[in-house]
Amino acid sequence: MTLIEPATQQASASLQFVSQFLERRASPRLTGLLLGQLDAFNRISATFGHDQSAEFCTAYAEQLRRVLAPGTPIIRLSERRFAILVGVDTMSAVMEVATQITEEQQPEVRIGGDSFLVDITLGIAVYPTHADDAASLFRRAELALRDARERELAFDIYRPDATQQQATLWKLESDLERAIENGALEVHYQPKIDIHTGRVSGLEALVRWRTDRGRFVSPQEFIPLAERSGSIVALSWLVFDHVARMAESWVDIRKPFSVAINIAPQVLAHPEFYKRLAKLKQRLACYGIDAVIELTEDSLIQSDPETIGNLQRLRKLGVGLAIDDFGKGYSSLSYLKQIPATEIKIDKRFVATIAVDEKDRQIVKAIVDLAHAFNMRVVGEGVDSEASLEVITALGCEIAQGFFIARPMRGDLVGDWIRAYVNGAALAGASSGRMRVR
Secondary structure, rough: OOOOOOOOOOOOHHHHOOOOOOOOOOOOOEEEEEEEEEOOHHHHHHOOOOHHHHHHHHHHHHHHHOOOOOOEEEEEEEEEEEEEEEEEOOOOHHEEEEEEEEHHHOOEEOOEEEEOOOOOOOOOOOOOOOOHHHHHHHHHHHHHHHHHHHHOOEEOOOOOOOHHHHHHOOOOOOOHHHHHHHOEEEEEEEEEOOOOOOOEEEEEEEEEOOOOOOEEOHHHHHHHHHHHHHHHHHHHHHHHHHHHHHHHHHHHOOOOOOEEEOOHHHHHHOOOHHHHHHHHHHHOOOEEEEEEEEEEEEHOOOOHHHHHHHHHHHHHHOOOOEEEEEEOOOOOOHHHOOOOOOEEOOOOHHHHOOOOOHHHHHHHHHHHHHHOOOOOOOEEEEEOOOOHHHHHHHHHEEEOOOOOOOOOOEEEHHHHHHHHHOOEEEOOOOOOOOEEEE
């Protein structure tokens, strides 16, 4: 028989049904649990109303009945989620059912004479290959569904190592949240130089994390984790506070001088952001230091009117705006005329090979010309050699940043490094001890 549970049914009822189904199955050999999510359900409800979305769910259940073998259970878990139990003899047969549901029988909403396709994502776990009880089967199908959504796949099947990977990820997430709460993360600062005058023009604040066990966790690993978990907000406030405390020690640095802080889109939209930013700007202004906010190009390409308004509000505070990782993967430049940016930071992948790759040199030249047409400064980041510095200088970049100039360092070392640089020699690598003569 086919079972459609109401959306308000307790999860225990679904588990009980699945348990009983698994217990009484005699054949075939395997049972696949296909956990489905209708990705556009909320949009359907918001656009056409709850009654229309309910009608759609009923119609889609009927559509599935026509596709699946007679008697296949279809379990309604919530308004947008459902589960299907399919009996099969091979793993490939489960995949064939998933392909049919997601690609050949894609759901659609019909309103009057119009129809709208609805994306569906499936997570698959198979009994008894992946789990030997209903609860574990659901959990592992959930992991597969999460992986499918993150990888933008129509469906994905549970991998035996996914449970351990997820447990490790949750542990890392918990450790990160505790580290933020305890102020255990460090903020390092990488100097930037004005190419034409040779003076130190500013710093970029960069978060560093070493766990209690001494493991260094790469920012490429924990920053996306913080963004997904929401702890990026508290992490940003930690950076704000650290920059404000360090400002007093940079009072003797030659001005103009700025400190740049990377901000995630969800932090920009946070209700406390502008209050905290205004407070930080005021604190830095006491020491003649300017504040700059860096946003990645990826986060700006899809900027909506609200985001543009937030950026304009930021600029009215007198805070600079830098577009970070420029050129990393953009598909359109039309957004540039809307973004009130003051500088562009060329993605380090172009700068790293600019001295030996003519195509990268031409790309950088085009970016520099474009930025100057919009009255923006250009920062070449990832300058790791004298040859790279010479090329970006010739192409018209105003600012240089990279290991050839200096590696990121603790805030209390910045003053000494700048004094050494001004006196004619600057540390080019904290670990190598190599000196660069200005």
